[in-house]
Structures are given as structure tokens and as C-alpha cells.
Amino acid sequence: MLIGVPKEIKNHEYRVGLTPSGVRELVAAGHKVIVQSQAGLAIGFTDEHYLQAGAGIAARADEVFAQAEMIIKVKEPQPVECRMLRPGQLLFTYLHLAPDPEQTRLLLESGAVAIAYETVTDERGGLPLLAPMSEVAGRMAIQAGAHALEKAQGGRGVLLGGVPGVAPARVVVIGGGVVGLNAARMAMGLGADVTILDKSLARLKEIDMVFGGRIKTLMSNAANIEDSIREADVIVGAVLIPGAAAPKLVSRAMLKHLKPGAVLVDVAIDQGGCFETSRATTHQDPTYIVDGIVHYCVANMPGGVARTATMALTNATLPYALELAGKGWVQAVTDNEHLRHGLNVCRGKVTHAAVAQALGYDYVEPLAAARAAY
Numbered sequence: 316m317l318i319g320v321p322k323e324i325k326n327h328e329y330r331v332g333l334t335p336s337g338v339r340e341l342v343a344a345g346h347k348v349i350v351q352s353q354a355g356l357a358i359g360f361t362d363e364h365y366l367q368a369g370a371g372i373a374a375r376a377d378e379v380f381a382q383a384e385m386i387i388k389v390k391e392p393q394p395v396e397c398r399m400l401r402p403g404q405l406l407f408t409y410l411h412l413a414p415d416p417e418q419t420r421l422l423l424e425s426g427a428v429a430i431a432y433e434t435v436t437d438e439r440g441g442l443p444l445l446a447p448m449s450e451v452a453g454r455m456a457i458q459a460g461a462h463a464l465e466k467a468q469g470g471r472g473v474l475l476g477g478v479p480g481v482a483p484a485r486v487v488v489i490g491g492g493v494v495g496l497n498a499a500r501m502a503m504g505l506g507a508d509v510t511i512l513d514k515s516l517a518r519l520k521e522i523d524m525v526f527g528g529r530i531k532t533l534m535s536n537a538a539n540i541e542d543s544i545r546e547a548d549v550i551v552g553a554v555l556i557p558g559a560a561a562p563k564l565v566s567r568a569m570l571k572h573l574k575p576g577a578v579l580v581d582v583a584i585d586q587g588g589c590f591e592t593s594r595a596t597t598h599q600d601p602t603y604i605v606d607g608i609v610h611y612c613v614a615n616m617p618g619g620v621a622r623t624a625t626m627a628l629t630n631a632t633l634p635y636a637l638e639l640a641g642k643g644w645v646q647a648v649t650d651n652e653h654l655r656h657g658l659n660v661c662r663g664k665v666t667h668a669a670v671a672q673a674l675g676y677d678y679v680e681p682l683a684a685a686r687a688a689y
Contacts, residue, residue, distance in 0.1 A: 316640040317347045319383025321376040322354040325390045327598035329621035330628065331355040332387035332408070335368040337629040337636075342369035346640045351379050358622040380404075385644075387636060389628065390615055391418055402426030402662065403688070405644050407636060409433055409448075410659055413560040413673035414587030422660045423676075428644055428688070432632065433585075434558045434667060435657035442557060444635065444657075446493050447627035449582075451617040453497025453553065456580045457505065459611050460486070460549035463578045463602055469609045471576035473548050476506025483507050487543045489535065489564055489589065490553035491518045494582050498551045499530050510543055540564055545572050552581040552589035558659070558669035561586040570606040577608055584612045645685050655681045662688055 318341060320332045331354045333341075338348045348370040352362055362372050373379045380386065380399035388408035392400070397418065400406060403426065410431035412419045422429050432444035442449075457475070464484065466472035477483035486502040488495045491513030502509045503526070512535035513519055519532040533539045544550050544565065550573075554561055561583035570592065583589040584596075592605045595614040602611050617624035635654060639647045648655040659667040661684040664677075671678035 316384050316643075317349065317382060318385045318387060318636070318640060319373075319379040320348065320350045320354055320370075320387050321379045321396070322351040323389055324376075324393055324396070325615060325618075328390055328615050328618045329357040330389040330618055330625045331358070331360060332389055333633075333636075334626055334629045335360055335364040335370075337633050338365055338368040338370045340633060341637065341640065344637055344641065347371070349373050349379055349382055351376055355625070358625060360625075385636075385640060387632070389625075390618075391415065392422075394418075394421060397421035397425055400425035400427040403428065405430070405639065407432070407632070407639065409585075411585040412659055412667070412670045413558060414585075416674055419660070419665070419670065419674055419676075423663050423665070426662050427660070428658070428662060429660040430639070430644070430648075430654065430657040431558075431659045431667070432657070434659060435635065436557075436653045438653075442493075442555075444628075444631050445555075447631045448617045448624060449493035449555075450497050451620060451624050451627065452582050453494040453551075454501045455616050455619060456494070456498045456551045456553070456582050457486070457501035457507075457549075459601070459613070459616070460551065460578050460580045461505065463580075463609045463611050464548060464576075466576075468602065469576065469604050470578055471548055471574060475502070475549070484548035485546055486510070486549045486551065487547040488512070488551045488553055489540060490555065490583075491515065491522060491532075492553060492555055494555070495551070495553035496522065498553060498582070502549070503530055507549075510547075512539060512543065541569060541572070544569065546574070547577060548574065549578045549580065552579065552583050552593075554583050554589045555586065556669070558667050559586070560673050561589040563589060563591045565590040565592075567591045567606070570608050573608055575607040579608060579610050579612075581610065581612045582616065584614050588612060645688055648681060648685050655685075658684070661685065
């Protein structure tokens with residue numbers, strides 16, 4: 316199969332869909348790879364590195380899209396990229412369609428087949444292609460929150476870990492999944508007073524067993540959320556419903572009860588955000604203030620540590636890319652139920668139930684769509 320890797324064009328997005336080592340593995344398996352010139356240059360992967368790994372180099376994105384049978388990216392395709400997709404072409408990337416009706420419409424109109432990293436599953440019920448970026452984003456959430464808490468950034472002027480004789484900042488993490496746990500660990504490591512909320516009692520027991528009370532745990536419900544955020548300096552939104560829009564857990568009315576200069580970090584912004592006042596921001600302009608509360612809602616947080624994130628992402632996605640390229644997408648999603656869960660759009664049909672429900676489309680079962688395409 317001929318696989319294409321275009322350069323990312325989203326604001327301050329420096330990640331790339333494949334590392335040179337990932338290209339080498341695909342070439343060794345008998346596939347061809349074409350990479351857009353300078354796709355990885357910003358993070359130290361030069362065209363020469365890709366050439367040495369066996370890839371071809373294309374000058375422009377349209378050349379990559381025109382030639383490739385499968386496109387491997389990082390971020391969701393921008394409108395100009397959606398219009399370069401063709402019927403039957405396979406797109407393998409993050410999509411986050413539920414809060415993005417325009418992208419969904421353009422993908423449907425393209426006739427392409429789109430498999431979303433964020434809805435591919437594993438045997439344990441996890442999301443293995445979302446997990447590495449969730450780990451990065453969770454850890455970055457605390458770095459970002461600590462910086463935004465500085466007075467010059469509009470925050471309360473509080474040091475996350477405090478100093479002897481001065482209490483540390485209070486950090487509340489809503490959601491105990493991969494993002495939430497990594498955020499809580501980072502905050503705890505910096506000396507903050509950390510509370511994590513989750514709807515799963517089993518998950519809270521796991522966290523308590525591992526951290527032995529160093530991280531406080533609370534059942535996530537409306538009353539506990541309202542009570543805990545009143546005293547918080549940093550609040551991290553880390554809630555995920557796979558494929559669906561994030562629930563709004565903190566309303567605008569609740570902001571007046573927060574400490575002036577407190578910081579909201581919405582890691583769920585890719586799925587629409589879990590705070591009512593959230594709107595997507597960029598690394599170039601990451602924060603804004605509503606009712607005296609600092610909001611950090613960067614939609615591609617791992618792009619800020621793009622080299623680490625790219626290597627972590629390729630580690631996770633490469634086995635699936637090899638399976639898709641080796642078998643073809645129809646056979647791969649037929650054989651592998653976990654890849655099948657990743658199929659979001661197929662030749663003009665929505666094939667993920669949560670996306671269909673969120674955006675009002677008819678849902679087509681992915682196996683039926685695959686068989687129809689075959």
C-alpha cells in the first residue's frame with residue numbers, strides 16, 4: 316500500500332503522523348511511504364531522515380493526497396485537506412467529530428473512509444491510540460495551570476506547591492481516566508493539594524490504593540463538584556465519553572463561586588469542552604478570562620511538546636497502521652473489532668453511534684458499511 320504523511324497545518328501543530336522509525340517499519344513490511352517535505356523538520360526529523368528510512372518526499376500536500384491510498388495524520392483534517400480526500404481513500408488520524416459538524420459534513424462529502432484514533436479500543440476496554448496523547452495532555456495540564464496561575468497571566472498569584480509556612484495550591488481534577496490520573500500525579504509531585512473526582516467507585520478505589528491518601532478521592536456528582544471547585548486554585552476538566560461530546564460539568568453561573576483568578580484547564584476541549592464557558596484556543600493565544608476566571612482551552616495541547624508526543628503516538632498507532640496497510644481496511648475492520656470501533660465515516664455514511672447521535676445523522680453499523688464497500 317502507498318501511505319502518505321502530509322505536514323500538519325493546524326495552528327502551532329508541529330507533530331507529524333509518522334516518525335522515520337515508523338516509516339522504516341512500514342517499508343520493511345513491503346509498503347511505500349511518501350512524506351511531505353519538512354513535515355517533521357520542526358521537531359528534528361529532516362527530509363534526509365525520512366529518505367534514509369525509505370520514504371519518498373513530496374513537495375506539496377496535494378501531491379501526497381493525490382498519490383496515497385492511506386493518509387496518516389495527527390490532527391483532524393482542515394477544510395482544505397478534507398477537499399483533497401477522494402472516494403474510498405483511507406484516513407487514519409484523530410477526528411473528534413461530535414463537536415465538529417463542518418468536518419463531519421466535508422468527510423461525508425469526500426466519500427473517504429475515516430478511522431479515528433480516539434475511538435479505537437483494546438481488549439481491556441481502553442482507548443490505546445488516545446492514551447499516549449492523554450498522558451501527555453494530563454501532564455501538560457498541570458504545567459499550563461501552574462503558569463496560568465501566575466499573577467502576570469491573570470491568575471491568583473499562587474505557587475502550586477507552596478513553600479514552608481505557606482499552604483500549597485488546591486488542584487481539583489474532574490475525571491479519573493488517563494488524563495485525570497496523569498494530571499493528578501503531576502500536581503501531587505509538585506506538592507499541590509490534589510482532589511480527583513470520578514463516577515466509578517472502582518476507579519477511585521484503585522487511585523486510593525496506589526496513592527494512599529496523597530490524592531483525595533470524591534465521587535463525581537453535582538454536589539461534590541460544586542463544593543470542591545469553590546476552594547480550588549486550578550480545576551482540570553478531564554472527562555471523556557468516547558466519540559461523544561463532553562458533558563458540561565461547570566456552568567457559567569458556578570464561576571461566581573470560584574476564587575478570583577482561579578484557573579480552568581479544559582483538556583476535553585477536543586470534544587467540545589466540559590466547562591460551559593470553554594472555547595478552543597491555540598498555543599499562540601492559549602488563555603482568556605471570563606468573570607475573573609482564567610480559561611486554558613488549547614485544542615492540541617500535546618503539540619506543545621511535539622517531539623515527545625510524535626514518538627509516543629507512533630509507538631501506539633504503528634501496529635494498527637501495519638494491519639490496515641497489510642490487509643486493506645475492509646479486511647482489517649472485519650477481522651479486528653477494535654479497529655472497527657474506530658471507523659467513524661465510511662463512503663458517505665456515519666458509522667459511529669455517538670457521532671451520529673450528537674450530529675443528527677443516521678447510524679450505519681460499521682461492519683455493514685465495510686461489507687457494502689467491499
